[in-house]
Amino acid sequence: xxxxxxxxxxxxxAAAGWGTVLYAQESRVGGxxxxxxxEEPDTLDPQKTxxxxxxxxxxxxxxxxxxxxxxxxxxxxxxxxWTISSDGLVWTFKLKAGAVFHNGTPITAxxxxxxxxxxxxxxxxxxxxxxxxxxxxAVDAVDARTLRLTxxxxxxxxxxxxxxxxxxxxxxxxxxxxxxxxxxxxxxDGPYVVKEWVSGHHVTLARNPxxxxxxxxxxxxxxxxxxxxxxxxxxxxxxxxxxxxxxxxQLGLPPHDVAxxxxxxxxQIFRFLRKGVGEFLEFNVTKEPFSDIRLRRAMNYAxxxxxxxxxxxxxxxxxxxxxxxPSIWGYWPGIVDYAPHYDPAxxxxxxxxxxxxxxxxxxxxxxxxxxxxxxxxxxxxxxVRTAQLVQANLRGFGVRMDIQTYEFGTILEKFKxxxxxxxxxxYTYNEPDxxxxxxxxxxxxSGLNFSHxxxxxxxxxxxxxxxxxxxxxxAAIYVDLQKYVVDKALWVPxxxxxxxIALQPWIKDAKIHPDGYVFLGDAYxxxx
Amino acid sequence: MPVLLVVSVLVFxxxxxxxxxxxxxxxxxxASAADVARLRHELGLDRPxxxxxxxxxxxxxxxxxxxxxxxxxPVALEIWDRFPPTLQLTLGAMAIAAASGxxxxxxxAAGRSGAADTIVMSTSxxxxxxxxxWLGLLLILLFGLMLRWFPIAGGDDWRALxxxxxxxxxxxxxVIARLTxxxxxxxxxxxxxxxxxxxxxxxxxxxxxxxxRNALIPVVTVMGLQFGALLGGAVIVESVFARSxxxxxxxxxxxxxxxPVIQGIVLFAxxxxxxxxxxxxxxxLALDPRITYDR
Numbered sequence: 002x003x004x005x006x007x008x009x010x011x012x013x014x015a016a017a018g019w020g021t022v023l024y025a026q027e028s029r030v031g032g033x034x035x036x037x038x039x040e041e042p043d044t045l046d047p048q049k050t051x052x053x054x055x056x057x058x059x060x061x062x063x064x065x066x067x068x069x070x071x072x073x074x075x076x077x078x079x080x081x082x083w084t085i086s087s088d089g090l091v092w093t094f095k096l097k098a099g100a101v102f103h104n105g106t107p108i109t110a111x112x113x114x115x116x117x118x119x120x121x122x123x124x125x126x127x128x129x130x131x132x133x134x135x136x137x138x139a140v141d142a143v144d145a146r147t148l149r150l151t152x153x154x155x156x157x158x159x160x161x162x163x164x165x166x167x168x169x170x171x172x173x174x175x176x177x178x179x180x181x182x183x184x185x186x187x188x189x190d191g192p193y194v195v196k197e198w199v200s201g202h203h204v205t206l207a208r209n210p211x212x213x214x215x216x217x218x219x220x221x222x223x224x225x226x227x228x229x230x231x232x233x234x235x236x237x238x239x240x241x242x243x244x245x246x247x248x249x250x251q252l253g254l255p256p257h258d259v260a261x262x263x264x265x266x267x268x269q270i271f272r273f274l275r276k277g278v279g280e281f282l283e284f285n286v287t288k289e290p291f292s293d294i295r296l297r298r299a300m301n302y303a304x305x306x307x308x309x310x311x312x313x314x315x316x317x318x319x320x321x322x323x324x325x326x327p328s329i330w331g332y333w334p335g336i337v338d339y340a341p342h343y344d345p346a347x348x349x350x351x352x353x354x355x356x357x358x359x360x361x362x363x364x365x366x367x368x369x370x371x372x373x374x375x376x377x378x379x380x381x382x383x384x385v386r387t388a389q390l391v392q393a394n395l396r397g398f399g400v401r402m403d404i405q406t407y408e409f410g411t412i413l414e415k416f417k418x419x420x421x422x423x424x425x426x427x428y429t430y431n432e433p434d435x436x437x438x439x440x441x442x443x444x445x446x447s448g449l450n451f452s453h454x455x456x457x458x459x460x461x462x463x464x465x466x467x468x469x470x471x472x473x474x475x476a477a478i479y480v481d482l483q484k485y486v487v488d489k490a491l492w493v494p495x496x497x498x499x500x501x502i503a504l505q506p507w508i509k510d511a512k513i514h515p516d517g518y519v520f521l522g523d524a525y526x527x528x529x
Numbered sequence: 530m531p532v533l534l535v536v537s538v539l540v541f542x543x544x545x546x547x548x549x550x551x552x553x554x555x556x557x558x559x560a561s562a563a564d565v566a567r568l569r570h571e572l573g574l575d576r577p578x579x580x581x582x583x584x585x586x587x588x589x590x591x592x593x594x595x596x597x598x599x600x601x602x603p604v605a606l607e608i609w610d611r612f613p614p615t616l617q618l619t620l621g622a623m624a625i626a627a628a629s630g631x632x633x634x635x636x637x638a639a640g641r642s643g644a645a646d647t648i649v650m651s652t653s654x655x656x657x658x659x660x661x662x663w664l665g666l667l668l669i670l671l672f673g674l675m676l677r678w679f680p681i682a683g684g685d686d687w688r689a690l691x692x693x694x695x696x697x698x699x700x701x702x703x704v705i706a707r708l709t710x711x712x713x714x715x716x717x718x719x720x721x722x723x724x725x726x727x728x729x730x731x732x733x734x735x736x737x738x739x740x741x742r743n744a745l746i747p748v749v750t751v752m753g754l755q756f757g758a759l760l761g762g763a764v765i766v767e768s769v770f771a772r773s774x775x776x777x778x779x780x781x782x783x784x785x786x787x788x789p790v791i792q793g794i795v796l797f798a799x800x801x802x803x804x805x806x807x808x809x810x811x812x813x814l815a816l817d818p819r820i821t822y823d824r
Contacts, residue, residue, distance in 0.1 A: 201773030243682035408784035
């Protein structure tokens with residue numbers, strides 16, 4: 002009797018507790034959170050996009066096989082568990098039960114297999130997703146919930162890449178029937194669905210109430226915020242005004258406004274060093290004048306990076322000296338001393354050694370031809386301002402630089418073709434394997450090797466780094482790689498900015514993730 | 530109509546004479562020579578220029594303006610999608626400019642060298658000279674942020690239209706104000722005005738009803754021309770206020786060298802402009818019974 006009574010009380014308390022939790026969770030649901038973006042995605046097909054904003058949106062729309070927790074450990078995503086063979090060639094994943102795509106289709110191993118095969122297929126022309134899969138040569142569905150990847154060689158970045166939102170599984174049958182429309186309304190498996198995309202204005206994401214297969218650091222169940230809107234506002238002054246008036250909820254702060262908004266003490270402001278080199282000048286080594294390495298080296302000594310950080314970033318960043326920033330694993334701190342610094346005397350000497358002498362009007366020339374080139378950049382504020390400062394900087398040395406702006410999608414196409422003599426670029430990435438994407442000769446023309454530099458020795462180094470599963474060995478190879486790239490002067494790295502993200506005060510439990518974004522899976526709004 | 534024909538020829542020539550082969554652009558870097566040749570044949574790029582123009586014209590008359598290189602969607606659809614916000618903005622700006630311009634100009638003329646006159650003239654000078662970019666941001670700060678009367682990156686309702694329309698219409702309003710004032714000053718001393726007064730027609734308002742109708746004829750002409758300026762100015766205003774419209778879309782198309790879109794927008798804008806000026810001609814009939822058209 003007493004035992005039954007105790008049991009009843011226990012059950013009642015448990016039910017009450019559970020009910021409170023559920024009620025608390027339920028009562029958190031609702032509201033709209035508006036995130037500002039300067040750029041609009043090229044497409045929302047995660048396998049076809051090359052744009053960072055599309056990957057950011059896919060943090061909400063997709064759920065990849067693996068995830069990274071707040072200590073940067075790899076944890077389950079869509080895959081419950083996984084094993085890797087000792088030779089690193091066979092990866093087996095056990096998928097969580099009950100996961101479905103946004104259209105209700107169950108996510109089986111066959112469906113994930115089809116998705117991965119689509120990413121790798123040459124017809125898809127995937128700029129990033131395919132590179133992230135690397136040497137995956139076969140995908141098999143062992144049974145309905147077991148997926149096996151077979152690699153042709155060990156690939157160190159894969160464990161990290163499988164947590165990238167661009168490798169979230171998509172419903173291939175829906176993609177086939179939607180054709181090009183799939184890029185406007187993708188079907189994936191994440192906590193949010195793409196509800197609408199009004200060109201030039203916004204993308205609206207709606208909460209997916211069926212979502213229960215999130216990573217372990219997220220509460221079990223669907224997200225709380227009802228709608229997430231990505232609003233495209235090109236002008237930075239308008240962005241800030243809209244944020245301060247409360248019309249938008251989350252904003253990447255322009256450096257100019259950081260101090261002022263911090264002083265109001267009204268907003269949560271997160272800061273982190275961008276995971277990527279924010280701006281670098283990239284030479285096309287197959288075209289005059291930068292086919293000459295002596296000239297490229299001279300340029301590296303001629304450009305004053307501290308001024309750029311001070312003026313363009315208002316001091317909120319650091320000069321960059323190599324292809325990797327301090328915020329990505331594998332960065333070698335010794336690169337700061339190893340790489341060229343601003344040294345006008347040395348620059349002048351190197352220009353002379355490359356055969357350039359001042360002409361009658363002060364412009365450097367060689368064999369009667371002036372040293373002049375056109376720099377391509379996107380119209381983004383920081384890019385244009387950096388370009389103008391570099392232009393003035395170079396004029397002091399007798400180098401004439403013209404600036405030509407192209408919209409982001411167009412500039413990618415031109416760089417791939419090798420139209421440019423030099424261009425500005427920046428990147429955000431998670432892995433030192435970004436060096437494969439920028440420097441391997443396999444990526445000339447179809448990928449992002451915009452310097453069009455083909456060097457078997459560099460390819461071999463990159464290959465070794467991708468194979469090395471021992472972390473110490475891998476780090477050592479990346480030291481060599483950073484030195485090599487600096488020696489060949491393929492870039493002039495310019496700066497890496499601090500990212501400041503401001504949030505309105507009516508959100509709770511929003512957390513900054515080490516991968517460089519605001520995690521909203523547990524966040525809820527106090528004002529709806 | 531002949532204007533539109535000339536525009537279509539110019540627009541067609543523009544894209545065919547600029548460097549860059551559309552087929553290569555569309556297929557991308559990895560296309561084989563055979564693929565490029567095949568697409569050129571499909572698009573009719575290997576036919577003589579006159580034939581290509583003929584096909585283009587036939588397409589336009591059917592409503593087919595080609596496909597956007599960037600998105601692959603039909604150009605006509607892309608333009609039609611984005612035209613309503615720009616139309617709203619331009620009409621709103623035109624309404625504000627016309628109403629405030631005529632009113633202020635009339636007040637200035639009535640004041641005749643008084644305080645009202647000076648105020649209106651100097652304000653209009655500022656309005657003509659102020660860059661719309663700066664005015665827009667100023668209005669955002671004052672009415673959007675400080676006073677919170679209007680939304681900044683607003684949505685669909687009329688309140689989101691006010692600040693952009695005022696920004697866009699400011700310059701036109703200033704021009705119209707000055708012209709109305711000058712025109713009224715011309716008309717006020719005339720016979721029929723004195724007659725109306727002598728007849729004892731009561732309110733000054735009624736006077737303005739008579740005098741203004743006459744005075745407005747040159748003003749209406751200018752309004753029609755201003756409409757073109759407004760369509761152009763919409764580009765800047767749409768960027769500042771983050772509105773998705775044809776102006777911003779045109780800039781994006783130029784930046785991405787999306788020729789079919791650029792051609793389509795130019796043709797479309799020319800057609801709209803021609804239509805507006807036709808309406809101006811019709812408006813004359815309402816304003817001045819002396820004007821008739823021989824057909």
